[in-house]
Amino acid sequence: MNNLVEHTVSQTNNEQIESSLSTLSEHHRSFGTDKKIFEYKASIISLYGLLEKYVEIWIKEYLDSLSSLVTEYNKIDEKIRTNHFELSLKLINTILSRESAKYQHLTKEQVLKKLNECIINPISYKFNTEAFVLSSGNLKHKQIVKLFELINVSLNDALKKNQTLIQYIKNEKQIKNISNLDIDILYYEINDLVERRNQIAHGSEVLELLSISGLEPYIQFLEKYCQALLETLVEAFIKKESISTFQKIEKVIQIFGNRVLAFEIENYTIQVGDMLIIETTEGNFYKKPILTIQLNNDSSTELIITEKTNISVSVETKIKENQTFYIKKQ
Template sequence: MRTDSNFASSEHIRQAASISKALAAPSWRVFVYKTAIVQLYGMHERFMRELSDALAETISQAYASYDELPEAIQNSHLRLSLEHFQTIMRSRTADDPIMQLKSAMSSLVGCLSGSVALTKDAMRSHGANFRHDMVRDLVSRYAVEIPKWSVDMYWKGFPFGSLHGIYASPTSLIDELADRRNDVAHGGDIDGVLDNAMLSDMARAVYLYDLWILRVAARSLLTRLVDKYGMQIASVDHYWPSTGASRLVDVGSKISVGSMVFIQSKGVELTTVKSLQKEKTTIHSAEPGGGPFGAVFGVAARRGNRILALPLRLAGTQESLWSAATVEPHPGIASATESMVMASGA
């Protein structure tokens, strides 16, 4: 075997040239495209399944009894639980279907007896890919309604990058991702191999879509908890539009700068206390019996609006849902999505 440096160098160059040629070949680009599509859809589906589990767990912990759940959630849970029983009995891979069935039935009986323990396997079940309609069906089981994307400022600027003029909406992009994943998984004809730029922007759009669904679901659950368990802690009898300040007659419990509160008018607005005053003096907290107070919130609180808060037992749930409802896209998402598809060298 020759080991001199000249041979080694020339052989290395020859191999490198051969590899570069292979990377540029159409077959390699198709392989990278297929890998990116399957990986991207897989992350999207996993996120939706994990979101369903998180919603089921949050609701189970937050509501005091099964009867207090919104009717839409009760109906979905009952229907899906019965379907889940049938799925267990038809399964050919379950280790012990009878034991699984007993466990699932015991959970449902417990709910009907008053406790809240939504069966995650049942609530997340799906018979189709997670296109937009399937996502909408999934979150509707938790009484969550997805708004039209076009009226949500979250989507300002879409379509962006190489997607401009290609996809009319984020929802149509999600639908096509599912179609392309099926073509790849089932050996169907590939209808146009997307280049790196488009794959990168598609990955970014899918990430933003999933984050959007999380924000919508968290805000919906939090609003429903306020409707059910919200306690009035103050009312507004005057509002100054020029300063955004509201006058509170008094407070029913202590509130402080930074406290999470809910402004109830025609709907419920989630916000925080930005500043407090008493007799034109800035204060950090307002105590019952010390009113009236001046207050500035993150949103306008007008005359007749009620200021609500959730009970202390829901403090952890409130914080988690608030965090999810206001989460912002990661600043590095553009570079992160580009790295998913750089392997093709296109």
């Protein structure tokens, strides 16, 4: 094919054109099996590469966001602080031994400086985020769970109540309840994708090729799985916000039509566009912007409340009576 691309064919020389096309056709026939193997390997490597790339990116972004949210290092979960110290030391050893080219952009001094800032200047700190993804190779589901445990997020529990994953499995696999489903069955596509990637990476003979149609379920599941991972981290961050920068609405009066929340408030300035955090009875957290505000049936874009007052706000559906609500601290 390279020879053909580099060869100049005269438009008036039909014999030369026919010869070139014949050569290409013969090559294509002889290369058929090798081409399928090449395309299969490229697809598997690419799919796994996407999984590894985004798991690493999202964990590091979560930690960066957490350091911006929780402004004092000592208020970070003890488990994360302990892991940060131990994993930073491992990262230094990795840098010194040059075991991985991934970390050649880092120096031991940079890692130590961040670690030292956490101790001597805990209100101005940053995580060594690379340290939390040191063991991000061979990412079967169990390994991803371990990475999430390092940042104190229980992934298995979160995924079993994640609506993106639940709805996909319900529609595609006709499984109504995933809570009691065996982990290896539930995440078969992820684990099998890693196994196939390992076979290719280690030079093993490829015994079973997946066709394009055979790859589609892997691609679809990978998409929903990664979406669920991201949603889990977003939800974990919102939960942190509800503690750090939001306050619980202590007195909820009533909910109307699954979208209007009436509650008591004092010494507060509230505006349309402010965020409301909702905690469900299942322990899920999500955010909704306030769309309208009413006081005594009069609408307003902003209210300045100085004494205990009952107001109502509307959000997108659905909110329920048994949920917990949080507004931004002032």
